[in-house]
Structure formats: C-alpha cells, structure tokens
Amino acid sequence: MIYPGGVVGYRNLQQCVADLERRGMLVRIEAPLDPNLEIGAVQRRCYQRGGPALLFTNPVNCRFPLLGNLFGTLERTRFIFRDTLDDIRRLVELKVDPFSLLKHPLDLLKAPCAAWHLLPTFSSRAPVMECRTTLSRLPQLVSWPKDGGAFITLPQVYTENPSKPGFGSSNLGMYRVQISGNNYEPDRQVGLHYQIHRGIGGHHAEAIARGEPLKVNIFVGGPPAMTLAAVMPLPEGMPELSFAGLLGGQRIPMARMEGQLPVLAEADFCIRGLVHPDRTLPEGPFGDHLGYYSLAHEFPYVQVEEVLHRRDAIWPFTTVGRPPQEDTSFGAFIHELTGPLIPTVVAGVKEVHAVDAAGVHPLLLAIASERYVPYAPRRQPQELLTIANAILGQGQLSLAKYLFVAAQEDAPDLHTHDVASFLGHMLERADWRCHLHFQTATTIDTLDYSGSGLNQGSKLVIAVAGPQLRVLGQQVPAGLEFPAGFGGARVCLPGILAIQGPASRQGRGECDASIETFCNFYGERDRFDGFPLIVICDDCDFTADTLNNFLWVTFTRSNPETDLYGIRSLTRGRHWGCQGALVIDARIKPFHAPPLEDDPEVERRIDSLAVKGGPLEGLV
Structure with missing residues (x-):
C-alpha cells in the first residue's frame, strides 16, 4: 500500500x-x-x-x-x-538472489543511497x-x-x-x-x-x-x-x-x-x-x-x-502478557522483513515459525527438505534431523523447547503459519516409536519456568516424513473410561484430545506417577485410535476452547524431559518412544510461576471511564 x-x-x-x-x-x-x-x-x-x-x-x-x-x-x-520498506526488501532480495539485479538493474542505483x-x-x-x-x-x-x-x-x-x-x-x-x-x-x-x-x-x-x-x-x-x-x-x-x-x-x-x-x-x-x-x-x-x-x-x-x-x-x-499483545505486531513485522532470509541461513529450510500464541520460544514449527535418499521406496526423516540441529544452533532459535519439522516434499502447499493444518499434517504421519528426539539437561528460555531450573530444561524435536499413517479423530471416542482422578475430555484439534487430570504434586525435575498410572490404565486396550496426541490439563474445556488456549497451555506448561509419557512406551537402546498415543502433562506444577491476572478493581475503574461519553469510550 x-x-x-x-x-x-x-x-x-x-x-x-x-x-x-x-x-x-x-x-x-x-x-x-x-x-x-x-x-x-x-x-x-x-x-x-x-x-x-x-x-x-x-x-x-x-x-x-x-x-x-x-x-x-x-x-x-x-x-x-x-x-523505507522497499529499500529493505530490495536489500533482502539481493541477499537471497543477487542475480535479481539482472532482472531489475535500476535497483542497483538505489542501493548506495540506502547504504549511506x-x-x-x-x-x-x-x-x-x-x-x-x-x-x-x-x-x-x-x-x-x-x-x-x-x-x-x-x-x-x-x-x-x-x-x-x-x-x-x-x-x-x-x-x-x-x-x-x-x-x-x-x-x-x-x-x-x-x-x-x-x-x-x-x-x-x-x-x-x-x-x-x-x-x-x-x-x-x-x-x-x-x-x-x-x-x-x-x-x-x-x-x-x-x-x-x-x-x-x-x-x-x-x-x-x-x-x-x-x-x-x-x-x-x-x-x-x-x-x-x-x-x-x-x-x-x-x-x-x-x-x-x-x-x-x-x-x-x-x-x-x-x-x-x-x-x-x-x-x-508497552505492556506484555499472554499473547497476543503489542509485541505480537513486532514479531509479525520482523517476520515480513526477515522471513525470506531464513533459507540463506540454514540450507534446506523453507520456513520457520516461532509460534507467538505459545510464547515464541516454547514452540517452533519448520518445513524443510528431505533429499538424502531420494531413491528409497519410503521417505524417512534424515536430512530433517540435520536441519533441526542447525536450526537449534541459530541464536535465539537455540532456546526453542519443542521443534516440529515436516518434509516439504510431502505437502508442497503446507505452511507453518497455518498452525492447525501443520499440526494435522504432522500427526497424520507421526510414528512415536522413532520420530521423537530429545535433548536433555540443556538451555531453555530464561522466562520459561517449566524446566529443571533457571535457563535449564530440555528440548524435543519431532521430525516426520513419508506417507499418511492414520486418519485423525474428530470426536471424543465413545464409551471412553478414565482411571481414578481423571475425567472429562475435549477435542482440541483433529487428532488431539485434552483430558482433565488431578492437581499436579510433582517436584522440579521429577516425573509424575499419576500420569504413568494413566498410561498403564489403557495398556493394550488403547481407546485412542485416531488421537495420537493426548494433553493432560487442569481444565479441558479451557484448553480445547480455542487454538490459542491449546498452544499456550500445552507448550508453556510442559518440559519434554519430565512431562512426556506414552501409552505402551518402549526403549530401544537409549531411544524412547511409544506404540500408542503420546501424552503431554500440561498441568500447572507446584514450581511453575503464577499466570498473569488483571486487577479487578482497576478493571472496574476502566469500565467506568469507557461508558458512553466517558474519556475511554470506544477505546477499550
């Protein structure tokens, strides 16, 4: 414009x-x-x-x-x-494709002015x-x-x-x-x-x-x-x-x-x-x-x-708080300026999205190429894992806690900013026996209190490639039973079920026996066909109410090393996975920082100024 x-x-x-x-x-x-x-x-x-x-x-x-x-x-x-946006875009374009000057040689005349x-x-x-x-x-x-x-x-x-x-x-x-x-x-x-x-x-x-x-x-x-x-x-x-x-x-x-x-x-x-x-x-x-x-x-x-x-x-x-806030506009504008540069920084990457609704650093989504063995009868994540390590070695991206990486070849029209579709694509193809890759005892965001200490926690890379393995469920399974202390289920997204659990009592750096009990309760009688991901939460209605609620609860309240469980889990060598649904414990833990809440008296005062004819009418 x-x-x-x-x-x-x-x-x-x-x-x-x-x-x-x-x-x-x-x-x-x-x-x-x-x-x-x-x-x-x-x-x-x-x-x-x-x-x-x-x-x-x-x-x-x-x-x-x-x-x-x-x-x-x-x-x-x-x-x-x-x-100045055109000048910046022109310089970004030159970084991405210096041969673009051959198509628009007059742009070269403007570059020195911007450089000055x-x-x-x-x-x-x-x-x-x-x-x-x-x-x-x-x-x-x-x-x-x-x-x-x-x-x-x-x-x-x-x-x-x-x-x-x-x-x-x-x-x-x-x-x-x-x-x-x-x-x-x-x-x-x-x-x-x-x-x-x-x-x-x-x-x-x-x-x-x-x-x-x-x-x-x-x-x-x-x-x-x-x-x-x-x-x-x-x-x-x-x-x-x-x-x-x-x-x-x-x-x-x-x-x-x-x-x-x-x-x-x-x-x-x-x-x-x-x-x-x-x-x-x-x-x-x-x-x-x-x-x-x-x-x-x-x-x-x-x-x-x-x-x-x-x-x-x-x-x-400005004031910050649970996204979206004003800094969301910062992030969107920065992505507009720098998004085209991402493939020039990490070879093989098509796009990366730090998900604002999840607090930015807790969740990264990426699309990249999987070309290592193009002659193989079935595509598997190999180059994706190399690229994931490269992404986690880039400045602030290294603070990511969850990194989901999909193969560009499987869905050329897939985009990371369509979060619901991206997660659906991942879950249709996820094989939890081999697609989970952990980094433990490492660094996370200073502001993230889900880990084992200040700046300390773990990371999980989920990389998927290959054909669709399942059709995702869209309704709570009929006749679903729960172990003692658990009850109430809602569908967050196709393939994702939020189940309400008891209040967490686990200590920092520990796992919770009650979630192990939950997983063992189902065992061989797994009732979660079509739901490869289960989120245990404090309030399933709140968690499933909106996409943003699901993202915020799931990825700000869990630490991969201690809060991931699986139905029919298995360990091969040092590689952990599961044959049934992956379970994320996203309840508030006793050591978590408290969530932000508005002051009721202040809110009433603002409401009184926002009435018809008041100084804040139409603004708040």
Whole structure:
C-alpha cells in the first residue's frame, strides 16, 4: 500500500506522534490515569480491540506524557516505516538472489543511497542533553499487580565492546530494566535483566575479564526505527544503529561525550551508568510475554550516573502478557522483513515459525527438505534431523523447547503459519516409536519456568516424513473410561484430545506417577485410535476452547524431559518412544510461576471511564 505525503522516516518520536495524530491514528487521553496498573491495562485492552496509538497527557504523579500502543497493529507499524520498506526488501532480495539485479538493474542505483544510512552521524550537541532528572521522576509504570516495581518496557540498551570501542562493535538490545522496587538504591540503581544468548552478554563478559565496569546507556524513545532495531535478530557484525538508519531512512544522529559512550541525540531519555563486575541484586517479579510472572532472581544492575531528557520528552511504553499483545505486531513485522532470509541461513529450510500464541520460544514449527535418499521406496526423516540441529544452533532459535519439522516434499502447499493444518499434517504421519528426539539437561528460555531450573530444561524435536499413517479423530471416542482422578475430555484439534487430570504434586525435575498410572490404565486396550496426541490439563474445556488456549497451555506448561509419557512406551537402546498415543502433562506444577491476572478493581475503574461519553469510550 502506498501512503501519500509522507516524510522520509521520522527523525524523532515527536514527528511520529504529530503525523499519526494528524492522520487519525493516535488519540490523546487527558483523563488522569495512574501509571501504576491503570495505564498498562488501558493499553492492553485497546490493543485487543485493534485500537489507535494512545498518548496519555495527564498521568498521575508524573510530568511526562506516556505513549502506548504505537506498534499495536501491523498496518500501523507498516505505515510508520512506509518510506523505507522497499529499500529493505530490495536489500533482502539481493541477499537471497543477487542475480535479481539482472532482472531489475535500476535497483542497483538505489542501493548506495540506502547504504549511506547505515553510518551514524556524530556531533557534540543533542536535544536529549538539554535537561536532567532523576529515576523517581520518570513514569513509574507497573503493568501487573505482582510486579516487583516499575519497569522500562521499551528500553534500548546500548553497549560497546570494551576491547574494541566504537559503534562497529556496539550492541543495542531491548533488555528488561527495573527502575524502582526491591533492594535498589532509589535514584541510583536500576536492574538489568538480559536473557542468555543476548548480544550484551559478550560485552559484559569482556568487561569482567578486563576487571572493569561495563559502560551502559539506556535510551527511551527517539526515532521509532531505534525501538524496532533493538529487537531485530540481525546477523553477526551488523550494528543495530546501522539497521535503524536503514529502517528510518536517515543516518542515526549520535552525540559524543568525553570519556563516555555516545548518546542517541534524538532520544527522549537517556540513563547513563556502569555495570560493575560480579555485582548483582534481585530483579523482578515481572509479568512477561509467556503469560506468567518471571520471578525474582539475581541479575546485574546499573549504577546510575545521570538521567538526561529532552525538553518535550515523551515516554513510550508497552505492556506484555499472554499473547497476543503489542509485541505480537513486532514479531509479525520482523517476520515480513526477515522471513525470506531464513533459507540463506540454514540450507534446506523453507520456513520457520516461532509460534507467538505459545510464547515464541516454547514452540517452533519448520518445513524443510528431505533429499538424502531420494531413491528409497519410503521417505524417512534424515536430512530433517540435520536441519533441526542447525536450526537449534541459530541464536535465539537455540532456546526453542519443542521443534516440529515436516518434509516439504510431502505437502508442497503446507505452511507453518497455518498452525492447525501443520499440526494435522504432522500427526497424520507421526510414528512415536522413532520420530521423537530429545535433548536433555540443556538451555531453555530464561522466562520459561517449566524446566529443571533457571535457563535449564530440555528440548524435543519431532521430525516426520513419508506417507499418511492414520486418519485423525474428530470426536471424543465413545464409551471412553478414565482411571481414578481423571475425567472429562475435549477435542482440541483433529487428532488431539485434552483430558482433565488431578492437581499436579510433582517436584522440579521429577516425573509424575499419576500420569504413568494413566498410561498403564489403557495398556493394550488403547481407546485412542485416531488421537495420537493426548494433553493432560487442569481444565479441558479451557484448553480445547480455542487454538490459542491449546498452544499456550500445552507448550508453556510442559518440559519434554519430565512431562512426556506414552501409552505402551518402549526403549530401544537409549531411544524412547511409544506404540500408542503420546501424552503431554500440561498441568500447572507446584514450581511453575503464577499466570498473569488483571486487577479487578482497576478493571472496574476502566469500565467506568469507557461508558458512553466517558474519556475511554470506544477505546477499550
């Protein structure tokens, strides 16, 4: 879609806000709302309605306006970056197929213009350096009732390699920043929570090895391109500042400070400080994007030296929680930009989908080639297993917990984003005696509490290839009986049955004897013909009610190493499988983090403002 009359990117957040408001894509909310729970709840509800960006101009106990839901729809995100999308797609296409220049040689003339934007500019003055404030005067945004304090939810954390300073070795990442609460010294310390496999980790490790503190700048606001660049999965060696320039359609202006890291000139806020070696403090809890609280753990913190801001500063924010949320639009937009590159990174891969409804990292779906023995009378997963290992060796993809891989040759029209059809294809062909491949005692997402410890858990690769083996059932088997403590069954999808079980009492890293009893109850009298997958859950009606419920419950509440069982299970050598249905224990365990729930009093307050004639009418 072509949008007339646009500028070439936005130099700062103020330009973006003015443009969106002029076009009816942003609404000002002048009613006094509290950053403690109320503003975040309004933003989430507005997102669910597909609503506009929101500028809260009169937040309680805060002088700075807050901007929420900026990227709340994919269409609005595309609009914000409308002037540069063709350039980015052209460069992606060249990466995928350099011979495309032979078909469109004039594109080569445009490439140097886009490449010029990869280089930031440097000066000694900047709008962000005009004013100073303190942490306690920043918006104290608390998103969920059990959060441990106020957090920056759209931070851009900038560091450079201590051994090789300069923007060429820089990292810009969106790492969680807690600005109040816990044991942090007020106005002097902020928590810095970064997950494993993040770019900042290398810089931090280098600083520790040198025995010196790591310099950190935390930007908030500025050009929208900087926010997106901070979450982009960029190739090794490409600075996020360069991508932000490319996406924003102009070189990113930075300001030098003597003896310090450069600051983003057009940022709305900048928190400067140091991360000292081997110093940590408890950070969290925080309601996170898996739909649960990430609990308090020891993480590094920044000893704050100063807080800078521009005179007309705006505080952009989002709130996260059980998907879909605003970060879902981030993910969809990123996939549009980077999806064509996946086959160039892992040979043989057609597409990969990190399933947002399952919390992103818990579930990956992939389609790849199976060409190792094309002369064999029956196709079996062989190349798929090589490709699966390659996928699990790629950056953030390495944190995946479940990876389902299908052979492209079996269904050329299959796509991973049609999740229901993809799972149906897998289950029609799955042979649980040989298609399950475990990795145990390995790393998983820091935010995932289903494993054996922080960052610790297991992975399961399910790779299928070959002809259809069964017809999937679509109705609960007639006369189905249950062992004691189990009862109630619903069909989630063809071939997938949710069965309600007793409350889990298992310990971390343990299996549950009650699920073994369930499997043994059926034994040779397996009644699950047509249902190769059974999910044991706390509430079968909730689990089966929607596809998103099934995905969320099943893949965020299970750890393959301890929560997979099978009817008529068998072990050959060290390979485990089963002859009957595969059983996933997806009940909430005693050691799991609690799920996120809205504050009823806050919800009633928002409802009262959303009545006809109220300040939130039509928005929530």
